[in-house]
Amino acid sequence: MIAEWQNHKTQLRSYVSKRIDDIDAVDDILQDVYIKASSNLHQLKSKGSLKSWLYRIAHNTIIDFYRKRQPYEDLPEDLVAEEQDTGKQAREELAQCLRPLIEELPEKYRTPLRMAELEGVSQQEIANQLGLSLSGAKSRVQRSRVKFREQLMACCDFEVGQDGITDYSPKDPANNPKC
Incomplete structure (x- = not known):
């Protein structure tokens, strides 16, 4: 696996760096791709499809990277959940009309x-x-x-x-x- 990885590592690095806006994260993503490929090697159907399989893993890892980075705001501590209105009050008002x-x-x-x-x-x-x-x-x-x-x-x-x-x-x- 390591020899095959070395054959594709440079191309994968180029593929990832073109899709990631954070240069520091490229090596982290490549490492994740290698870990995922190593632990799931049993899923590879044929050795001839290794390259496309690695690119698919890289693609999915890039998507995961961007999902984790989506900005979010913490909700205030004093925020109280609204009672879930099932429309009962609206139905009652409509019924009266x-x-x-x-x-x-x-x-x-x-x-x-x-x-x-x-x-x-x-x-x-x-x-x-x-x-x-x-x-x-x-x-x-x-x-x-x-x-x-x-x-x-x-x-x-x-x-x-x-x-x-x-x-x-x-x-x-x-x-x-x-x-």
Whole structure:
């Protein structure tokens, strides 16, 4: 291995020095390449591929060198981790805004929609509480969503982008008194 290493060492040094902006680190990187190659020699498939294998190790070692050098700032000691907001508060605020529109739906649609969307009740539990089959509860929730969407579209104009709804504005309540 040492004889083969000596044959490629000069070329590897040139390869590394062209890619590293710190001249002092070139020898350190070459040493790391040699250590990695020596300890993983059993992975070399054929002696003919030694040169390309060494260059791959050198390339990966250069990448590791730059990864270690990425600047970072220490966080202040008094920094307190924010509570992880799962969006619960936002959902509750939205639910309060949407509740009046949901209340305008007929009871048949209002109850399953409120249970599924505002209370987080499973569709199986909705079926149990309303005396429906599971497929009946699923259908009821789906129809409730459609009716609610129609009502929402009648009351608001939405701007939709790649990330979903990006903006909205209420329509004139004079045209639709339920809004």
